[in-house]
Amino acid sequence: MAIEVRIPTILRTYTDGAKAVDAQGATLEELIGDLESRHPGLQARLVDQGALRRFVNVYLNDEDVRFLGGLETPVADGDTVTVLPAVAGGSR
Amino acid sequence: MRFESLIDSVGRTPLVGLPRLSPSEDVRIWAKLEDRNPTGSIKDRPALWMIEQAEKDGLLRPGCTILEPTSGNTGISLAMSAKLKGYKLICVMPENTSEERRQLLRMWGAEIISSPAAGGSNEAVRVAKGLAAENPSWVMLYQYGNPANWRSHYETTGPEILEDLPTVTHFVAGLGTTGTLMGVGRFLRERVPDVKIVAAEPRYGELVYGLRNVDEGFIPELYDADVLTTRFSVSSGDALRRTRELLAAEGIFAGVSTGAALHAALGMAAKAVKAGERADVVFVVADGGWKYLSTGAYEGTLDEAEERLEGQLWA
Secondary structure, rough: OOOOOOEEEEHHHHHHHOOEEEOOOOOOHHHHHHHHOOOOOOHHHOOOOOEOOOEEEEEEEHHHHHOHHHHHEOOOOOOOOEEEEEEOOOOO | OOOOHHHHOOOOOOOOOOOOOOOOOOOEEEEEEEEHHHOEEOHHHHHHHHHHHHOOOOOOOOOOEEEEEOOOOHHHHHHHHHHHOOOOOEEEEEEEHHHHHHHHHHOOEEEEEEOOOOHHHHHHHHHHHHHHOOOOOOOOOOOOOOOHHHHHHHHHHHHHHHHHOOOOOOEEEEOOOOOHHHHHHHHHHHOOOOOEEEEEEEOOOOOHHHOOHHOOOOOOOOOHHHHHOEEEEHHHHHHHHHHHHHHHHHHEOOOOHHHHHHHHHHHHHHHHHHHOOEEEEEEEEEOOHHHHHHHOOOOHHHHHHHHOOOOOOOO
């Protein structure tokens, strides 16, 4: 088992075009570190000075990690992590 | 129930349990059926409150023209109230919103101005603000920044939920203008210790976002992140799947944005089960599925429906 990380189009240059890659770790920070070991350059696009970049959203099982615990959010096998460029949605 | 007129019948909607989709006896899910409002959506509440507040403030007088950026439901609600109260209504909406919504708006006498699909509702807001500046006599109620929007939910939707379900632990709704979440959220936070206020926002395909720059994100003036406990981003595929589950398991025929709210409600329910906590999770059925039939959301396989929905706004 591993954690599936879904990559947005704009960052697939780091994953050889893959839409999703597997990674491991106990926290989001460890997970991103594990990703960096196989996809160099990705970490810097997600993290800046120890925090998630402003225009990047990361979701754990569709839930915004900024409301969970940021980079310290615990992750576990079977979880899905989704990375998206930050764009406000919604329309009424 | 008897009312003096259609406008007086807004609100007081049913709260119904979902015995088949609730994960356990201790973790239950409840649907607030806002499609039972006069024009079939939750927007009847803020539309009426915004108009009546503008009347109290002396902004709206008989014969006035109301202008509003809306992808549909708020426009339909405003059109009904405007018709009964004697105002003209002009709606600015993205050109990729469903044909049913356009026909409904025209039926109630509204005029429609289309804004480019590429910019979504952000672009509709921009176009409407420009028109308002060019036509100072028009009154823009501006649902994204009008406090009467969230007040309508603070004064009506929130109290109804607490009265019907004093044991409520979670409130889940779609995140658009943010009015529902801000109003119900503030009301419940004042009265229910540790209540969880959960937003479900639509995650559109890259076709919708493709032409936009990431730093163009529009945040409604009403939004206050402190009211929320957490935020879910729900893909079109998950929203469609849940919309169909709601119909198949519980018989509720809802719009696609309701599927997104249900997805977040089930996510929070699963977390409560895992933590061994009891929960009464209320989520909003913002409207029925009627206005989305032409999108193909309810026909064929999920993959086919998802493909048809690509590039369309569903919330």
